[in-house]
Amino acid sequence: MKKISILIPCFNEEENVVPISNEIVKIFENNLSAYDYEIIFIDNCSVDNTRVLLREICAKNKKIKAIFNARNFGQFNSPYYGICQVSGDCVIMICADFQDPLELIPVFVAEWEKGYKIISGIKITSKENKLMRFLRTCYYKTIRKMSEIEQIEHFTGFGLYDKSFIDVLKNLHDPTPFLRGIVAELGFKRKDIQYEQQKRLRGKTKNNWYTLYDAAMLSFTSYTKIGLRVAAILGFITAGITLVIAFIYFIYKLLYWDSFSAGIAPLIIGVFFLGSLQLFFIGFIGEYVLSINTRLMNRPLVIEEERINFTSTAN
Numbered sequence: 001m002k003k004i005s006i007l008i009p010c011f012n013e014e015e016n017v018v019p020i021s022n023e024i025v026k027i028f029e030n031n032l033s034a035y036d037y038e039i040i041f042i043d044n045c046s047v048d049n050t051r052v053l054l055r056e057i058c059a060k061n062k063k064i065k066a067i068f069n070a071r072n073f074g075q076f077n078s079p080y081y082g083i084c085q086v087s088g089d090c091v092i093m094i095c096a097d098f099q100d101p102l103e104l105i106p107v108f109v110a111e112w113e114k115g116y117k118i119i120s121g122i123k124i125t126s127k128e129n130k131l132m133r134f135l136r137t138c139y140y141k142t143i144r145k146m147s148e149i150e151q152i153e154h155f156t157g158f159g160l161y162d163k164s165f166i167d168v169l170k171n172l173h174d175p176t177p178f179l180r181g182i183v184a185e186l187g188f189k190r191k192d193i194q195y196e197q198q199k200r201l202r203g204k205t206k207n208n209w210y211t212l213y214d215a216a217m218l219s220f221t222s223y224t225k226i227g228l229r230v231a232a233i234l235g236f237i238t239a240g241i242t243l244v245i246a247f248i249y250f251i252y253k254l255l256y257w258d259s260f261s262a263g264i265a266p267l268i269i270g271v272f273f274l275g276s277l278q279l280f281f282i283g284f285i286g287e288y289v290l291s292i293n294t295r296l297m298n299r300p301l302v303i304e305e306e307r308i309n310f311t312s313t314a315n
Contacts, residue, residue, distance in 0.1 A: 003036040004028075004109065005088030009079040010041055010096040011072065014049040017041060020094075021057050021064055023102050031106045041096075042067040042082035044074075045305075058308045065309040073302045079157060080177040081302040084170050085310075092160045099198050100158040107193060108160040117165055117188035121158035124194045152184050152192075164188065175298050231281040238277065242270065 006024055010017060021039055028037045041054050043066065054066045067085065069078060083091055090112055094100045100121065108119045157179050161169075165188055172182070183190070249266075 001034070001036050003038065003088040004032065005086035005091040006037065006039045006105075007079065007082045007086060007091050007093045008039065008041050008096050009044065009075075009082060009093070010046065010050060011044040012046045012048045012050060013096040014046070014053055016096045016098065017050055017053050018057060020096055020098060020102070021061075024094075024105070025061070027102060027105050032109060035109070036088075037063060038086070038088060039064045040067065040082060040086060041065070042078055042085075042302075043069060044078045045069050045072045055308065062309050066307065067302075067304055067310075068306040068308075070303040070305040076177055076179065077301045080169065080179055083161065083166060083179075086166065088163070090160055090162050091166060093157055095156075095158065100156075101195055101198065104193060104195060111191045111193070112160050112162065114191075115189065116191040117162040118183060118190040119160040120152060120155050120183065120190060120192050122152070122192045122194050123154040123156070123197045125196045150184060152180060155180050155183070159183075159193075162188070173298075175301065177301070231284065234277070235281075238274065242274070245270075 008017075008020065021041075024039055028035065041057075041064070043050055043054060045068075051066075051068060054068075058064050058066050067082065072078075073081075079093060083093065090109075092105055092108055094102070094105075104121060108121075111119045168186055169177075169179075169182070174182075245266075
């Protein structure tokens with residue numbers, strides 16, 4: 001009997017962990033009874049009642065497991081680490097907030113049985129804030145054009161991954177993994193399933209402008225180099241324009257020594273413009289340096305505090 005793993009990353013999801021576990025169990029009992037299953041919650045150091053509820057769930061059903069992180073290791077490390085801990089023939093990663101439609105689980109499994117190693121859920125529409133939807137679309141299109149690897153638009157990680165692909169993830173040893181990019185770069189035969197993203201059923205979203213910026217910078221520094229090229233090219237162009245303007249001012253001053261007044265305004269504007277340009281690209285280059293530094297330190301993805309209902313040690 002094939003075994004399907006369900007991975008649910010969570011952080012402060014006390015209102016959702018019980019309902020989503022109940023719904024997934026029902027799906028396996030009613031629609032996927034021919035398969036064995038395990039449900040793994042990886043908790044990113046929640047500070048609400050999430051862990052208490054997870055202990056209760058795990059006590060009632062030994063097929064439901066939990067990993068408690070020692071601290072919050074971020075929105076990318078924790079799910080990636082969780083994928084590497086499953087024991088099933090495939091794993092389906094789902095958000096705990098019900099924004100990913102659970103009814104697609106049997107659809108993913110059916111496509112997996114056809115031979116696809118990766119089934120990715122693609123948001124074609126969303127009930128989220130329209131401004132956020134627009135900004136996400138702009139981001140995806142920008143990163144897709146800038147990256148040498150064809151990125152998957154509106155893919156958040158929701159999908160099914162075959163054990164063969166999980167083995168690839170285990171051997172990467174990347175301390176700053178970006179799963180969406182890895183799927184596009186190293187993924188096997190893939191099937192895209194379109195869906196409408198629902199509103200969060202309960203609780204508040206943990207994403208904010210900083211986490212979204214962090215995700216954008218990780219994808220930029222991992223899969224693009226055009227930013228550095230733009231910095232260099234723009235620097236050359238700006239230097240050339242500045243030299244031309246300086247030469248023109250010099251000639252005018254020689255020809256019209258008494259009547260031509262250069263003034264201080266062009267100087268102030270030029271200093272502020274060049275200064276802001278330098279600060280922007282210093283910060284942008286700093287993101288690449290930070291990414292390199294993190295990879296060189298090679299810290300563990302996650303430090304576990306506790307795991308429940310696992311019969312063997314961590315992989």
